Amino acid sequence: MLRTITMQIIRITFCIVLLCAQSLHAQSTQTSDPAFATGPHIEVGLVSEFKQLSIGENWLGVLLKPDPEWHTYWRNPGDSGEPPVVNWTLPEGVNAGKIEWPLPEAIRVAHLVNYGYNGDVLLMVPINIESAFFANNKSLEIQVDLSWLVCKEDCIPGWATLKKQIALGESPEKSEYHSLFEKTRERLPSKQLLSAKHEFTEQHIIVAITPPAKGDWQLFPFDSATIQHNAEQESVENEDGLSLVLKKSDYFAPASELHKSGIQFLLSNGKQGFYLTSELNSGAENSTSKPLIIVMLMAFAGGLILNLMPCVLPVLSIKALSLQNTQQPIMTKLAYAVGVILSFNLFAVLIIALKFSGDAVGWGFHMQSPWVIAVLSYLFVYIALTLFDIAPAGEKLAGLGQGFIKGDGFTSQFATGVLAVIVASPCTAPFMAAALGVALVSEPIITIVLFTSLALGFALPMTLLFWLPKLTRKIPKPGPWMVTFRQFFAFPMLGTVIWLVWVYQSQLGSLAQLLLLTGLLIFSLAIWLLSKVVKTIPVTLSLALLVAAIAIPIFDQNQQSAGVSQTNNTGAGQTFSKGKLAELKAGNNVVFVNMTADWCITCKVNEQVALNSSELDNVLSKSDVHYLVGDWTNKNQEILDYLQIYQRAGVPLYVVYSGESGYQVLPQILTTEIVINAIEKALGEIQNEI
Amino acid sequence: MKFKTLFIALFCMLSVFATHAKIEVDKPAPDFSLVNEKGETVTLSDHKGKYVILEWTNHLCPYVQKHYGSDNMQKLQEEYTGQDVVWLSVISSAPGKQGYVTAEESMALTEEREASPTHVLFDPEGDVGKMYSAKTTPHMYIIDPQGMLRYAGAIDSIKSANPADIARADNYVDLGMISLMAGQQVDKKLTAPYGCSIKYKS
Numbered sequence: 001m002l003r004t005i006t007m008q009i010i011r012i013t014f015c016i017v018l019l020c021a022q023s024l025h026a027q028s029t030q031t032s033d034p035a036f037a038t039g040p041h042i043e044v045g046l047v048s049e050f051k052q053l054s055i056g057e058n059w060l061g062v063l064l065k066p067d068p069e070w071h072t073y074w075r076n077p078g079d080s081g082e083p084p085v086v087n088w089t090l091p092e093g094v095n096a097g098k099i100e101w102p103l104p105e106a107i108r109v110a111h112l113v114n115y116g117y118n119g120d121v122l123l124m125v126p127i128n129i130e131s132a133f134f135a136n137n138k139s140l141e142i143q144v145d146l147s148w149l150v151c152k153e154d155c156i157p158g159w160a161t162l163k164k165q166i167a168l169g170e171s172p173e174k175s176e177y178h179s180l181f182e183k184t185r186e187r188l189p190s191k192q193l194l195s196a197k198h199e200f201t202e203q204h205i206i207v208a209i210t211p212p213a214k215g216d217w218q219l220f221p222f223d224s225a226t227i228q229h230n231a232e233q234e235s236v237e238n239e240d241g242l243s244l245v246l247k248k249s250d251y252f253a254p255a256s257e258l259h260k261s262g263i264q265f266l267l268s269n270g271k272q273g274f275y276l277t278s279e280l281n282s283g284a285e286n287s288t289s290k291p292l293i294i295v296m297l298m299a300f301a302g303g304l305i306l307n308l309m310p311c312v313l314p315v316l317s318i319k320a321l322s323l324q325n326t327q328q329p330i331m332t333k334l335a336y337a338v339g340v341i342l343s344f345n346l347f348a349v350l351i352i353a354l355k356f357s358g359d360a361v362g363w364g365f366h367m368q369s370p371w372v373i374a375v376l377s378y379l380f381v382y383i384a385l386t387l388f389d390i391a392p393a394g395e396k397l398a399g400l401g402q403g404f405i406k407g408d409g410f411t412s413q414f415a416t417g418v419l420a421v422i423v424a425s426p427c428t429a430p431f432m433a434a435a436l437g438v439a440l441v442s443e444p445i446i447t448i449v450l451f452t453s454l455a456l457g458f459a460l461p462m463t464l465l466f467w468l469p470k471l472t473r474k475i476p477k478p479g480p481w482m483v484t485f486r487q488f489f490a491f492p493m494l495g496t497v498i499w500l501v502w503v504y505q506s507q508l509g510s511l512a513q514l515l516l517l518t519g520l521l522i523f524s525l526a527i528w529l530l531s532k533v534v535k536t537i538p539v540t541l542s543l544a545l546l547v548a549a550i551a552i553p554i555f556d557q558n559q560q561s562a563g564v565s566q567t568n569n570t571g572a573g574q575t576f577s578k579g580k581l582a583e584l585k586a587g588n589n590v591v592f593v594n595m596t597a598d599w600c601i602t603c604k605v606n607e608q609v610a611l612n613s614s615e616l617d618n619v620l621s622k623s624d625v626h627y628l629v630g631d632w633t634n635k636n637q638e639i640l641d642y643l644q645i646y647q648r649a650g651v652p653l654y655v656v657y658s659g660e661s662g663y664q665v666l667p668q669i670l671t672t673e674i675v676i677n678a679i680e681k682a683l684g685e686i687q688n689e690i
Numbered sequence: 691m692k693f694k695t696l697f698i699a700l701f702c703m704l705s706v707f708a709t710h711a712k713i714e715v716d717k718p719a720p721d722f723s724l725v726n727e728k729g730e731t732v733t734l735s736d737h738k739g740k741y742v743i744l745e746w747t748n749h750l751c752p753y754v755q756k757h758y759g760s761d762n763m764q765k766l767q768e769e770y771t772g773q774d775v776v777w778l779s780v781i782s783s784a785p786g787k788q789g790y791v792t793a794e795e796s797m798a799l800t801e802e803r804e805a806s807p808t809h810v811l812f813d814p815e816g817d818v819g820k821m822y823s824a825k826t827t828p829h830m831y832i833i834d835p836q837g838m839l840r841y842a843g844a845i846d847s848i849k850s851a852n853p854a855d856i857a858r859a860d861n862y863v864d865l866g867m868i869s870l871m872a873g874q875q876v877d878k879k880l881t882a883p884y885g886c887s888i889k890y891k892s
Contacts, residue, residue, distance in 0.1 A: 080826045080887035082849060110816075110890040112825060149752075149851065154788045155886045157752045157851035225882040250713065250823055251843065251882040 039158035041067040042150040046142065046162040049181040052169030053127065055134045059181055061122040062086055062099075062146060062162075070152045071118045074104035076222055078114035078229040082149040082157070084123065089143035093133030097126035102187035103266070103273045104220060106229070109153060113229040115220055122177075122184045129168070139167045189266055189273035196278035198263060203248055203586055203660045207265070207278050210241035215269040219244055222264040225251035234661060245661055292446065295438045296453040302432030303457025311496050312424045314489035315383065319416055320465055333466045335410045337459035339417020344455035345448060347421070352444045367425075367597070370507045374516055377500045378550070379422065380493050381520050382527065387490035389483070390524075390531050413466075417459065423496075424458065438647055503598045506633055523549035576630030578638055581657075588659035590625045590682040592675070595639060595653040597632040602668060603652040610670035619679050624686065658682035713823045715879040719831070719839040722818045724780070724811035727793045727800075732778070732809050735837065741775040741870065743863065744831035745807070746782060746824045746888060748789025749799050752851040753885035754827050758803050760853040763828070763845075766863060767806045775867070779807040782819035784891035789827065790814065816890040826885035830863050834870060841866040843881030850884075 029038055036045040043065040050058065064072045064084065073081045088096040101123070104115040129140070144162045149155055196209040205227060211217050217235065221227050231247035262277040307316060367373065432454065439450035497520070505513035526545035574580065576593060584591045594611070596603040610616075620627045630639045632651050643653055646665055654666035656678040662685060664678050713720075719742075723733040734742065745763070747754050757763040767777050781796070783789035791799065796810045813819050822831060822842070832841035846859035866876045 080885060082851065082884070109887045110892055111820075112887045112890075114887070147850075147852065151886075153887075153889060154750065155752055155851075159852070249882070251880055 034163040037160035037162060039148075039150070039160065040156045041070045041152070042072075042148065042156075042158060044146060044148065044158075044160055044162065046144050046164045047122070047177040047180070048164070048166055048175055049178055050172035051175045052167045052172040053129055053140055054168065054170060054172055055129055055131050058127045058129060058172075059124055060096075060127050060142070061124045061177070061181065061184070062144065063120065063122050063177075063180075064117070064148060064150075065120045066150045067152075068119070070150050071107055071114070071116045072121060072148055072150055073114065073116040074220070075099075075101050076115055076220065076224045077149075078106075078116070078224065079112035080109075081114050081116065081151060081155065084146065084148040086123065086125065087145040088125075089145070090127075091133065091137075091141070093130040094140060095128045095130075097128065100124040100126075100188050101266075102184055103189065103268050103270065105270075106218070106220075108230075109151075111230055114151075115229070122180055124181065124184055124188075134168055137168055139165055141165050189268070189275050192274060194267065194274045194276035196265075196276050198278040198280060200248075200280075205246045205248055205252075205263070206243055207246065207263075208241065208243045209267060209276065209278075211267065212274065213269075213272070215272075217242060217244070217267055217269050219246060220266040220268060221246075222266075225249050226263060227252075236662070292449070295435050295450060299432065299435035299439070299450045299453035300457035302435055303454040304460060306424050306432065306454075306458050307461050309424065310492055312420060314387070314492050315416075315420060315423055316462060318387065318486055318489060319462065332410045332413055334463070335413030336417040336420075336466060337456075337463045339414040340421055340459040341417075341452060341455040343418045343421035344451045344458070347425075348439070348447050348451035352447055367503070370504055370512070373500050373504045373507065374519075376422075377497050377504070377516060377520060378523060380497045380500065381524060383423075384490040384493040384497070385524060385527050387486050387493065389487075390528050416462075420458070420462075421455075436648075436650065499604075503633065506598045519549045521549075522546075573627040573629035576628040576639065576642075578642065581628060584626050584628075585657055585660050588624070588686050589657075590622075590659070590679055590686060591628060591657040592620065592625070592679060593628045593630065593642075593653075593655045593657070595630045595632060595643060595648075595651045597651050600632075600651045606652060606654075606668075606670040610672050610675060613672045616672050616675055619676050622683075625679060625683070656682050658685035661685055713821075713839065713842055715839050715842055715876075717839060718837050719833040720821050721837075722821060724813055724818060726809040726811055727796045729793065732811060734778075734833070737776045738837050739835050741770070741835060741867070742833040743770060743775060743777045743867075744822070744833070745777065745779045746819065746827050746829040747779050748781065748783055748827040748886060748889060749791070749803075750788050751827045751886035756851050756853045756856070757828060757845060758805070760856050762853075762856050762861075764803065764805050766861070769864075770867060771806050771808055773871075776809075777807045779805075779810045780813055780818065780824070781810065782813040782816045782824060783889040784814055784816065787889035787891075788886075789889055814891065816888070816892070819888055819890065824883075824888055826883040827888055828885055829883040829888070832863065832866050832870065832876070840870055841876050841879055843878070844883045844885075847881075 031037060033045075035047070036043065038044075045063045045065075046060065047063050048058070048060050062084065066072055073083045075083050077083055086099060090096060102117070102121060105118060107114045107116055107118065127142075133140075142164045144164075145159070146162060147157065147159045149157045192212070194209065194212075196207050198205050198207040200206075207219060209217070218233055219227075226246075227249050228247040234245040236243045236245065262279045265276050265278060267274045267276055306312060435450055435454065439447045501513055501516060501520075504516055522545050526543070526549060529541065529545070573594060576595070581591060581593065594603075594607075596607065598604070619625060630636075630642065632639045632643075643650070646653055646655065652668055654668075654670060654675070655663055656666065656675075657663045658681075662682075664682070666674055666678055719734065721733065721735045723731050726732050749755070749758070754763075771777050781789060781791060783791075793812070796812075799805070800807065800810060811818075818824075822829075828845045830841070830843065830845050831839060834840050841862065843862060845863055846856065846861045848855040848859040862878055862881055865878075869876050
């Protein structure tokens, strides 16, 4: 019954409100002082810091005094509620500024969060009096139309018009509210404005800030549709400061003007506060985040280590061992380095050109082409045969064979350099990937600089050998043992052939592989014939065989190039796709991404040594852990895009995600422990988030 | 039959936990079953083929009163239920909290306010409210005949408890329905709701 009457009263009130806007303040009752009013559960008033106002800035305030346990709201009320609204009626020559909002509290109501003030709050507003007004008037009549919402759990809106007459004077006296203004100033955010950078993920806004002090900092957005107010703000400390991970609001509109010009926040630890405008952290700035000199050093180190990779080491060792003559002109000593640098730069130019033509390229991109694989197989077989001393003995052809590796002249040194780069091209060394990643997303000039650094690192060990007789003398004297040694090194070369042929098979299928192997066999036969019989009829036969050997796989490629088969050597993993990754991340899963290719030896080694473990299988089979494998054996734009996010130009790349909240990029040489530790760390992170 | 209801209710509860309470416009609206003021179980998917409007309400909330006191909500209900649209008023207030009503009280309220929802549904546990990420009263949703969620958010464009603002505001539910019924996309599909917080159990 009572409820019915209440409803009736409210309905009547609203009808009156609709009919006559002036009766808006019907809800509040005016007290004897027109500067004060009371509404249900709240008392409001218009107060001044000083009894008189003078020229320039004066401080007035709207005082909200709710009942105990009732609260009013900050400029962004949070999940519900409404901020107080103040409208000033002032004579000409007097202007009101904006409300200085004291630091709000996060007020929890069930599972929702509001931003506001428990207890009394003074909303200070600067009132500016122009000198002309001051000169012509003795007092100022101020009127404020105020609306508010006061809530405990239930909410009651209210409206009131407050009026105050204040005298003007040169030397104002403190009013009884002076100390309240002083106390409120301590609760205001600092005048110092901060800046920040933010990034978006599908579900989060990550704001990187440099807080002025350590503490439990929280961000309060100005707009209610920016973040989910009730979500825990996870803070991650890093060397540059603090990153706060905020959950995006369901109503978040990234395209809105509000977010284009930067997101405005209040940063508060409850005692201190700072306003900050966060701007979008664009990817372009990211890629130059490492100083160029560091990347150059990385490229240089990568080049040095590349000398030790299995595809390069045999060729260079043989070369080093066969060094006999150190009394050579400077140009000859430098020929190898020149060959290396030129070849690497040729590579760089090729990559730049392909990039400009819109092609998707990265380091090792040439390995995606079966043609290159086939050519490299022939080359490695040829090197192996040479190491076995089965090489054409003819004058012209000898230049090709012996000269490459054994000769001492400028051309042969230069050729060794070129050859070294060619055989090195399927390999990647540690540090190289990161440096090349930067190189491939940078401007052409930087690409060239970095490739040159890589080349210098790669050429250094051999050039030192040519240059310093002391070092050369340390190398054992040539002798019959050399033959054994050289022949032994033919086997890693043949091993490389096995791998190349296997990659070829995964690109074009088993028939193509058969044809390539047949081609290689006939090729070997031809070379052998050439080495045995010189200047007789078999030369023609051998050459015919050579042509046939090379023609067979070519014929086959023409037949099959349309039907490139995708291999799936992923084991327990699912095939990578951008959509699937996003979906799993959004579902707050731990995701282990493995970017691999059949032609990537490091990848294959990791897969066998680190990833092929029952312990790891147990971890991967947990319900919230997912394993995605991206196969870059053939060209794939999606994977290239992904690699570029991590500034990589090639595989392997291993990343472990903990839902949306973070990721770890694992090293290129893996152990089972590294992977398991990373996944467990990620599992810990997603559990914390829940 | 009881078992089926129980099963559906259980499924709904489970799906709350599974889906992490994320609503998405232009995605299928999550299904639910709730008891109405007559004690019958109402299931959302039973209304496939018709537009469904969901209205989270709490009769003591000033923002709800803004729209009922001015007849704004009743007019909308009348207009759309008259065009065979299903209007579901959902109360997620927990027992003992503001806005919680018994079935009798809700019928009395409907009569007294001359409201015309198709059903008033009780969600005292708050599961359906959380499933739809309903935050405030009022909080409005439009589901199309195919069961796709087409609008979620505020009732109109002016966030205030002042009924005088209704005339100046764009009514998002009305505009959304007009667009949908004309075979067009909803202009503003997702808006931040305003009003009192829903008085959830937890």
